[in-house]
Amino acid sequence: MAHDGVCRSKTEVDVIDFSCINGSLDNAPVDIAEIREPRHRRQVWLRNAKGERLGYASSWWSSGDINSIFGQDRTFPIGSSIKDNKKELFRDMKSIFHGHSPALEAEFGHNGPFWGRWYLFRQGGKPLTLIYEVFSPGLCKYLGPIDAPLPRHHHA
Numbered sequence: 265m266a267h268d269g270v271c272r273s274k275t276e277v278d279v280i281d282f283s284c285i286n287g288s289l290d291n292a293p294v295d296i297a298e299i300r301e302p303r304h305r306r307q308v309w310l311r312n313a314k315g316e317r318l319g320y321a322s323s324w325w326s327s328g329d330i331n332s333i334f335g336q337d338r339t340f341p342i343g344s345s346i347k348d349n350k351k352e353l354f355r356d357m358k359s360i361f362h363g364h365s366p367a368l369e370a371e372f373g374h375n376g377p378f379w380g381r382w383y384l385f386r387q388g389g390k391p392l393t394l395i396y397e398v399f400s401p402g403l404c405k406y407l408g409p410i411d412a413p414l415p416r417h418h419h420a
Contacts, residue, residue, distance in 0.1 A: 276311050278309040292305075295391075298384060375401070
């Protein structure tokens with residue numbers, strides 16, 4: 265199967281930034297308002313063990329939850345951290361998007377367009393984190409080509 269290369273490879277994280285943004289909306293999706301202040305923003309590159317960048321992610325957390333989620337290691341992939349802490353979460357998908365970014369083209373080493381999504385992880389009905397992800401077209405190497413046509417927009 266084409267995706268075996270991704271599934272067998274451990275996801276690794278390169279932390280770009282992990283900083284307190286207090287009450288700033290941080291140019292984040294509107295759902296950031298659900299994350300209790302003060303807030304921290306974590307920005308990472310997601311890569312496989314070969315070093316290929318396969319995604320970019322920003323996440324926003326209530327500052328009071330940081331140590332219970334990450335402990336002292338801020339480089340853990342969020343999924344691994346949650347599994348290790350036996351957290352039961354609900355993914356509240358908010359948006360799937362498609363777009364272009366010269367900055368991401370340079371970082372991924374692939375031309376766009378790029379697909380992305382943002383969602384809230386909820387625990388016990390309460391928002392735990394807002395996550396914004398953009399995926400590299402390089403994933404097609406493992407998952408196969410995207411042959412689905414884009415929806416056409418009709419203008420009135």
